[in-house]
Amino acid sequence: MNEMAVPLPDDIDGAHALELFRQMLRIRRFEEKCAQMYSSGKIRGFLHLYIGEEAVGTGVMQSVAPRDAVVATYREHGHALLRGISMNAVMAEMYGKQEGCSRGRGGSMHLFDKATGFIGGNAIVGGGMPVAVGYALAAKMQQNGAVAWCIFGEGAMAEGEFHESMNLAALWQLPVVFCCENNYYAMGTALDRSESQIQLVEKARSYRVVAEEVDGMDVLATEAAARRAADSARAGNGPYFLEFQTYRFRAHSMFDAERYRSKNEVHEHELQGPLRTFGARLEASSLLDEQRRAELEADIAREIENAVAFAESGTPEPVSELGRFVYSEVQP
Amino acid sequence: MSQSITLVEAVNLALMHEMGADENVVLLGEDVGVNGGVFRATVGLLERFGPRRVMDTPLAENLIAGLAVGMATQGLKPVAEIQFMGFIFPVMEQIIGHAARMRNRTRGRLSCPLVLRAPFGGGIHAPEHHSESTEALLAQIPGLRVVIPSSPARAYGLLLAAIRSPDPVIFLEPKRIYRAVKQPVEDNGQALPLDTCFTLREGSDITLISWGAMVKETLEAADTLAGDGVSCEVIDVATLNLLDRDTLLASVSKTGRAVIIHEAPRHGAMGAEIAATLSERGLLDLQAPIARVTGYDTVMPYYRMEDHYMPQASDIVDAARQTLEFA
Ligand SMILES: Cc1ncc(C[n+]2csc(CCOP(=O)(O)OP(=O)(O)O)c2C)c(N)n1
Numbered sequence: 112m113n114e115m116a117v118p119l120p121d122d123i124d125g126a127h128a129l130e131l132f133r134q135m136l137r138i139r140r141f142e143e144k145c146a147q148m149y150s151s152g153k154i155r156g157f158l159h160l161y162i163g164e165e166a167v168g169t170g171v172m173q174s175v176a177p178r179d180a181v182v183a184t185y186r187e188h189g190h191a192l193l194r195g196i197s198m199n200a201v202m203a204e205m206y207g208k209q210e211g212c213s214r215g216r217g218g219s220m221h222l223f224d225k226a227t228g229f230i231g232g233n234a235i236v237g238g239g240m241p242v243a244v245g246y247a248l249a250a251k252m253q254q255n256g257a258v259a260w261c262i263f264g265e266g267a268m269a270e271g272e273f274h275e276s277m278n279l280a281a282l283w284q285l286p287v288v289f290c291c292e293n294n295y296y297a298m299g300t301a302l303d304r305s306e307s308q309i310q311l312v313e314k315a316r317s318y319r320v321v322a323e324e325v326d327g328m329d330v331l332a333t334e335a336a337a338r339r340a341a342d343s344a345r346a347g348n349g350p351y352f353l354e355f356q357t358y359r360f361r362a363h364s365m366f367d368a369e370r371y372r373s374k375n376e377v378h379e380h381e382l383q384g385p386l387r388t389f390g391a392r393l394e395a396s397s398l399l400d401e402q403r404r405a406e407l408e409a410d411i412a413r414e415i416e417n418a419v420a421f422a423e424s425g426t427p428e429p430v431s432e433l434g435r436f437v438y439s440e441v442q443p
Numbered sequence: 444m445s446q447s448i449t450l451v452e453a454v455n456l457a458l459m460h461e462m463g464a465d466e467n468v469v470l471l472g473e474d475v476g477v478n479g480g481v482f483r484a485t486v487g488l489l490e491r492f493g494p495r496r497v498m499d500t501p502l503a504e505n506l507i508a509g510l511a512v513g514m515a516t517q518g519l520k521p522v523a524e525i526q527f528m529g530f531i532f533p534v535m536e537q538i539i540g541h542a543a544r545m546r547n548r549t550r551g552r553l554s555c556p557l558v559l560r561a562p563f564g565g566g567i568h569a570p571e572h573h574s575e576s577t578e579a580l581l582a583q584i585p586g587l588r589v590v591i592p593s594s595p596a597r598a599y600g601l602l603l604a605a606i607r608s609p610d611p612v613i614f615l616e617p618k619r620i621y622r623a624v625k626q627p628v629e630d631n632g633q634a635l636p637l638d639t640c641f642t643l644r645e646g647s648d649i650t651l652i653s654w655g656a657m658v659k660e661t662l663e664a665a666d667t668l669a670g671d672g673v674s675c676e677v678i679d680v681a682t683l684n685l686l687d688r689d690t691l692l693a694s695v696s697k698t699g700r701a702v703i704i705h706e707a708p709r710h711g712a713m714g715a716e717i718a719a720t721l722s723e724r725g726l727l728d729l730q731a732p733i734a735r736v737t738g739y740d741t742v743m744p745y746y747r748m749e750d751h752y753m754p755q756a757s758d759i760v761d762a763a764r765q766t767l768e769f770a
Pocket of ligand 1: 234263264266504
């Protein structure tokens with residue numbers, strides 16, 4: 112237990128705080144399992160872990176309403192789980208099984224789910240941004256009160272699509288919340304080696320978009336910021352930009368020589384990790400103890416074991432389906 | 444002095460050589476410097492030539508291509524890397540709209556001697572964008588040269604030629620075989636021609652035509668067929684545009700039969716162009732319909748179905764046998 116930990120505010124809803132912790136822990140343990148399954152060859156291709164950044168997605172997702180859309184990146188396992196796609200369906204997708212949320216066709220980078228408005232994982236950096244704006248435009252035209260949540264890394268802000276999307280979203284006052292997960296590195300490129308303006312909020316403000324810098328390691332801060340953004344967007348005030356300052360503890364994908372940062376730097380950030388710090392605060396407020404922790408871990412471990420079993424027993428797509436879903440099966 | 448190296452090391456060696464020989468050669472792309480490239484193709488170049496000539500760019504593919512166009516018109520020889528062929532679509536704007544047309548548009552006054560390198564093709568267990576084989580999209584464009592090596596030695600010689608070429612070259616690297624074999628490659632600065640197919644094996648019964656990583660399966664198929672007493676001529680097309688039609692026609696005039704093998708989807712792909720050429724100009728030499736062994740007209744699937752998507756050596760053998768049995 113961290114003796115320096117600051118207790119949570121007195122008016123905090125203890126059960127809710129513990130739930131935030133549980134959600135972060137759940138996606139952390141899930142991804143640790145994925146890494147293990149990758150190493151044992153059960154999951155192939157690429158695997159981009161969110162480990163270290165859990166407080167961002169967890170805080171944001173509290174304000175995402177059922178009708179909203181989430182447009183994420185290839186680092187989207189956490190968002191998918193938080194959004195409510197079952198762990199079974201996500202794990203089966205990683206395994207490339209038909210029972211997966213993209214029927215085993217997308218894998219780790221292309222998780223999709225129509226029911227929960229999860230408009231993807233996207234393997235193309237920046238590729239989701241105009242799509243999110245398009246969703247927001249549809250929401251505005253259809254007056255359904257929905258908000259588009261556009262999640263991306265800071266590296267994507269160098270792509271033209273970022274600027275095109277911000278400009279139009281602001282010009283047409285569209286309900287989209289731009290959530291920049293600033294982990295300070297785009298693959299091997301540090302922020303100050305790729306951006307002329309590293310005060311990322313200034314970029315958003317130049318488009319006259321309301322922008323905030325948020326401590327992305329503090330789940331209470333991310334939750335509160337997302338709520339402000341959602342309220343504003345739903346009230347018809349146009350787009351909102353949130354820069355979540357966070358850090359990726361693992362390699363960019365599963366292979367990465369990490370020549371661009373030191374072990375020490377990673378370690379320093381791990382000490383400030385979202386689970387570690389929030390867990391300590393919960394303990395300082397007597398909301399969490401050894402026993403409660405063990406119970407949470409056991410529940411999560413059970414869910415993960417079930418998901419692995421589900422994925423293992425899943426079925427591969429029959430070869431005869433190789434050519435399906437390229438075109439509509441309904442004749443025009 | 445020759446050393447035994449892989450295809451990706453041969454790419455590195457050619458870059459190293461030409462940057463040493465010509466100070467106008469510069470490298471740019473995402474993570475090509477500090478990180479040495481996603482596939483390590485540019486490792487050591489930043490250390491050797493410094494940040495003025497090895498430039499890590501922000502994440503912006505069309506920008507990278509446009510920078511290369513601008514620099515190339517000013518006498519520099521940019522070699523730009525796109526990390527995966529699936530990220531090349533935004534690049535098309537600059538490469539097709541400008542690089543390919545600069546010479547024609549200015550009636551020869553400006554040219555665009557750039558190289559755009561991109562790993563391509565499937566078989567590495569990655570879905571969609573990370574396994575594309577869309578070379579036909581580029582090979583159709585007048586003004587672009589499209590070059591694909593299939594061995595370490597050809598990677599070295601063809602990349603040197605690409606950098607020295609006065610025209611823009613799309614250099615597609617078959618990443619599935621980046622590290623498949625090692626081969627002695629002499630760092631002698633000798634370029635290979637950009638307008639010639641490579642006849643890898645001479646034969647008299649049937650011509651097997653391929654490029655990139657599929658050359659591996661094609662050679663395996665030729666081995667199997669040799670066991671049946673079939674003599675295969677194996678041709679690595681290597682330069683899809685400009686296409687060396689003469690070598691292909693000469694081979695088919697000798698064998699009378701041809702199988703074209705590529706992993707790209709079949710519809711509208713390079714196999715169709717080659718087959719059309721052979722039938723237009725070689726019809727009377729043909730003793731059987733030209734066969735194609737290709738990927739399917741679908742999106743590259745995730746890894747469980749990958750082997751079904753990718754042509755296998757046995758598919759090539761089957762197609763060759765059918766062609767040979769045609770009366
Ligand atoms: C258009 C495009 N270019 C390049 C890549 C390769 N790539 C994948 S992730 C990445 C870094 C992205 O960094 P950032 O946006 O900060 O997100 P992070 O990975 O740090 O979460 C790169 C260069 C890609 N997937 N798509």
